[in-house]
Amino acid sequence: MNASPIESINGLRVSRETQQRLEHFGHLFIKWSKTINLVAPSTIGDLYRRHIMDSAQIFSCFPGPKRWIDLGSGGGFPGIITAILLTELKDGWVDLVESNGKKAAFLRVALQETGARGSVRTMRIESAPLTLKECDALSARALADLSQLLEYCLPWMDGTPTRAFFHKGRDYQLEVDKADGRFKFDLIKHQSIVEPDSVVLEIANLSRKSGGEL
Template sequence: MSVSRETSRDLSAYVALITKWSSAINLLSRNDRAIVWERHIADAIQLSEVAPAGVDWIDLGSGGGFPAVPVAIHRKGSDTCLTLVEADTRKAAFLRTVRRELGLEYEVINDRIEHLRTERFEVVTARALSSLHRLLDHHYDLVANNGLGLYPKGRTWHREVEAARRTYEFDFQPITSVAGEGSIILKVENVRRRADAG
């Protein structure tokens, strides 16, 4: 992972904050803390590098901030507009604390995804939130026609694509993830609801 000194410093400060808060609320498991740089941080930076510049970006179920907070750090000072959606009040408070302490720019919406008003974002991400089919339900409502979804997935991604294709037609590209063997970033575009879907 090649990032600037300032980005590395901010990422380190973020890891310190999420480690500290994880003792009080469930942000990062003990096992994940040991591999936070190799798995979570590197994966998020890769997502940032795959996505186009200067976009309206929404991250669903942001939790402790992966991938959105490292993306915000990586794109600090850019014209990317980030919106983080998190239903859990304590996790949303953590995301606002990180924003304040690291001088980041993003909006935090403390609400359920289903309650969002219809918007048209250009990029949507969600990490370990739900199946691809369920993600595409949100994607279909929130993403502009020329927008894309970037969804980190594991070894079963083929089955998730197959299941999602029963309801949606879409173009996709699996991108090998730096997060580990069997992990990919599923780049999804041109999502259309099938005419014969129930």
């Protein structure tokens, strides 16, 4: 991993213990990536900037002891990173939803070995609202386009104060315009501190527009 330990995240300083948890997660990630495809292999050499720091922006957008649901957690971005950062507060929780058994096994090991505040739910996203009834915030990274993400999040967000946070690249406005045809929502764009062409989209007050079925 070609980066120094993380001492602050978007102005939020973290303890040495949290730095060590993030470093340990990075080593675990590299080890498991040799047998499981967790991210594009070409990006592993820049793991801290491209994945860990990028994921940590989610927490900096909505800090505090929140209850999170991370959809399609895959290699742990951003869910595991949020769960590690919550250890600073000794409060809050992340439910990581991942249907792939091998990836879910990796996530469980990562939570156990880092002491992060989270648990893994091995289930399809569409089934998750039946088990996970409510949360303060939802997150997803490299999972689907915005319209599909909002469809996933609607059971938790329709008529509630729950917020959602999604990483998106340079073409995010096309996804926003498409989703605007199906859903009503408030949008805040947080400029990425890692990738100049990327953003974190913060969604609130989500509801379906009349005639906005998929």
